[in-house]
Amino acid sequence: MATTGIARQVRGVLTRQTFAAFELRDYRLLWANNFSFALVQGIERFAFSWLVIDTLAAGDIYLGLAAFTLGIPVFFFSLPAGVLADRWNRRILLIVSQVIVLAGALLAAILLWMDLMTLRVALGMALFVGTGVAVGQPVRQALIPAVVPTHRLMNAITLNTAGQTVSQMLGPGLGGIAIWVAGLEGNFALQAILMGAGLLFLIPLRIPARALTPAIAAGSALRVMAADLVEGFRFIVSSDNMRSLFILLLVTSLVINGPWVTLLPRVAQLQLDADGPAASWLFVFLGMGLTCSSLALASLRSGLRNAGGWFTCALMTSSAFAIVIGFSHSYLLTALLLSLTGLSAGVFSNLNLTLIQSYTPQPVMGRVMAIFTLIMLGGTPVGGLLGGLGAAWLGAGQWFSLCGAASVAVGAVFLLTQPKLRRMHSHPETPVASPAESGPG
Numbered sequence: 001m002a003t004t005g006i007a008r009q010v011r012g013v014l015t016r017q018t019f020a021a022f023e024l025r026d027y028r029l030l031w032a033n034n035f036s037f038a039l040v041q042g043i044e045r046f047a048f049s050w051l052v053i054d055t056l057a058a059g060d061i062y063l064g065l066a067a068f069t070l071g072i073p074v075f076f077f078s079l080p081a082g083v084l085a086d087r088w089n090r091r092i093l094l095i096v097s098q099v100i101v102l103a104g105a106l107l108a109a110i111l112l113w114m115d116l117m118t119l120r121v122a123l124g125m126a127l128f129v130g131t132g133v134a135v136g137q138p139v140r141q142a143l144i145p146a147v148v149p150t151h152r153l154m155n156a157i158t159l160n161t162a163g164q165t166v167s168q169m170l171g172p173g174l175g176g177i178a179i180w181v182a183g184l185e186g187n188f189a190l191q192a193i194l195m196g197a198g199l200l201f202l203i204p205l206r207i208p209a210r211a212l213t214p215a216i217a218a219g220s221a222l223r224v225m226a227a228d229l230v231e232g233f234r235f236i237v238s239s240d241n242m243r244s245l246f247i248l249l250l251v252t253s254l255v256i257n258g259p260w261v262t263l264l265p266r267v268a269q270l271q272l273d274a275d276g277p278a279a280s281w282l283f284v285f286l287g288m289g290l291t292c293s294s295l296a297l298a299s300l301r302s303g304l305r306n307a308g309g310w311f312t313c314a315l316m317t318s319s320a321f322a323i324v325i326g327f328s329h330s331y332l333l334t335a336l337l338l339s340l341t342g343l344s345a346g347v348f349s350n351l352n353l354t355l356i357q358s359y360t361p362q363p364v365m366g367r368v369m370a371i372f373t374l375i376m377l378g379g380t381p382v383g384g385l386l387g388g389l390g391a392a393w394l395g396a397g398q399w400f401s402l403c404g405a406a407s408v409a410v411g412a413v414f415l416l417t418q419p420k421l422r423r424m425h426s427h428p429e430t431p432v433a434s435p436a437e438s439g440p441g
Helices: 004-008 016-023 025-055 060-071 074-087 090-113 119-147 150-202 218-237 240-270 276-280 282-298 307-325 331-358 362-394 396-417
Strands: none
Touching (some): 060 119, 090 119, 119 150, 150 276, 218 362, 240 282, 307 396, 331 362, 362 396
């Protein structure tokens, strides 16, 4: 198991080091806002899936289409949002993104209560909510290095990633309870309430001042934005390690995250004979494993050597479990496998973002995080769409297993052929140099 070597480096189960970044007031506020936002994301993904396959009784192709529609705004808004994150008021961008998601969830609840929800309306609501997520996510990630000192960056990144990942896994369980108590309309109402609560954490948040570039003239806005984006892509492509991390991120989004979000409820329904609440709680078992490995990473006192190698091994391990899950017809076995999967998934998801942010200079952080968001949140719905098509062709469980096997193969290739990636430390021992043509601070 990929977490064994990591656990040996952790002194004690939970230490003060585990939560060191929480000593910073503004980080606590940002973390709480990020946690609530990710919690709503976890609830909404399951809610839209269950809306399509249960309330609207649509087929697997429409299930994949719903996941694709929820994420398609990332392709249009995440990159511009990353440029704005390097140039504009990031707090306002966060507030705008939250208001959009809040309004979408509230409107979906009202439409369900009034019995006006149709498949087309559901896809439209998914598109609207996805826009809010696409606008806010790059800003959230780029703000972490801005509110914590360098010596606490790994701890802060790990805690934030752990909180977001765990909340997205726990969200379906909480959403399942809401469905059981108040129906699917109650689920969407809960999303609106949680999103409103998250806005309260942004009111006292203080973001350190930075040097801003002069306002862009209207006629040159597109040209300047394009140049900024090219610089962000150039930074990623010019580094072998950064390029490898983003390729593996793309593989994870397409063949792991997409099928998990889209097909796991269908696998639970067809192979495990599970209802909505029981299916949603499978994500909770995954979250339990994620919590354990995430806290172990946060407890490391001096970082993690060969973090790139641990990251790749963890990706292969969790993918191998996916192969078995696709053939399982036992709820208890699937729950156990998901818990073990969470242990490995917590390692590769935390280390992926930790390595990317630790080796990215501040002048391009917003744009790099926008590209990260584009691949992570944009690749997932594409993988979900492919998952729906694959499930219609081979069956949900069989496609699930095939994706796991493909991810194991890709991970093995990178582990064997990229020695520099294997040797990457969890944070650079020397300061990261800015690009030759750095953007604004």
